[in-house]
Amino acid sequence: MIIDLSGKTALVTGSTAGIGFAIALGLAKAGAATVLNGRDEGRTDAAVAKLKGLAPQSDVRGVAGDVGTAEGCDAIVAALPAVDILVNNAGIFGPQDFFETPDAEWERFFAVNVMSGVRLSRAYLPGMREKGWGRVLFLSSESGLNIPADMIHYGVTKTADLALSRGLAKRMARTGVTVNAILPGPTLSDGVAEMLAGEVAKSGQPLETVAADFVKAHRSTSIIQRAATVEEVANLCVYVASPQASATTGAALRVDGGVVDTIA
Known part of the structure; x- marks a missing residue:
């Protein structure tokens, strides 16, 4: 299979390192004009330079902005009014006992892990619908199904991402726009x-x-x-963002190494 994303513009949030960077690299190598995102310009610029070094022929740029805030999302959309592919990758995690997790931490996790995808999807989906083509991916987690006892707040946000992606897929029915969730494991x-x-x-x-x-x-x-390696997760994301994945929407696609013990 040859995936060609030439002529498409992709935004990957939280992509200065890790899974997000690997997804951005994969999309860039497939021909997409790829926009990296980080909270500050220094890290974003460094990631752009690194990606260009790994994929010299690619069209890559960066847009700094904290997607955990409404202001940060607004700044990103102002700098990049339209995209064909949106990868809601930005997220935070960390173990903390339920009884020691204050409201402020719940709200911080929800703002970054859920509201970033809400705001950016709300901004970009209408343009995709008008074009008759688009791809939105949410990076959920196997923890959204297998809620970890030591990271309940994190698991709850990843379950919310599953609900959000499924609902948006239904909202975009018959438009040529697909919305899916990717569930990495460790x-x-x-x-x-x-x-x-x-x-x-x-x-x-x-x-x-x-x-x-x-x-x-x-x-x-x-x-x-x-x-798993970050590349193994990115490979699935690049496929789901491609024209070849046109019949895949509203799905929770696991790349969890089989952690979730179910055949469904």
């Missing part, structure tokens, strides 16, 4: 590497080994028994 992103840094230093083991041990201990239903 993935060797920069955030996970940071979370496991203490154990890596303590054990002296490679990150991949420590991550595999984490998966076996905390996601024991995993079939692959390791963390």
Whole structure:
């Protein structure tokens, strides 16, 4: 299969590193004019330079803005009034006991993980509908189905992303616009590497080994028994953003290594 996204413009939020950067790189290599996004200009510019180094022929630029705020989303839309592909990737996570998680933390997680997608989808979907073509992806998580006891606030936001993507897919019915959710499992992103840094230093083991041990201990239903790479997640996203995925909409597409123990 040859995926050609020439002539399409893609925005990937939270794409200065990790899964978001890998998705942006994949889209750029497929020919899309790709827009990276980070909270500050310095990190965004550095990510643009890195991506151009990896894909020299690509059309890449950056738009800085904090998608966790209405003002940040407005600034992004002002700088980039229309896109063909929107990847709502920006998100935050971290373990915290339910009884020690204050309202402010719930609100922060909801603002970044859910409202960013609400605001940007509301801004860009009408233009896609007018063109008769568009792709919106929400990066949910297997934690949206398998709510982790130590990250209930995070799991709730990822379940909300599933509901949002399904509802928007129905709202965009018969327009040529598809909306889908991607559900990664444990993935060797920069955030996970940071979370496991203490154990890596303590054990002296490679990150991949420590991550595999984490998966076996905390996601024991995993079939692959390791963390996925960011590229493995990005590959699915690039396909879902392509013309070839025109019959896939309203779906919750898992790239979780089999962590969710169901065949449906």
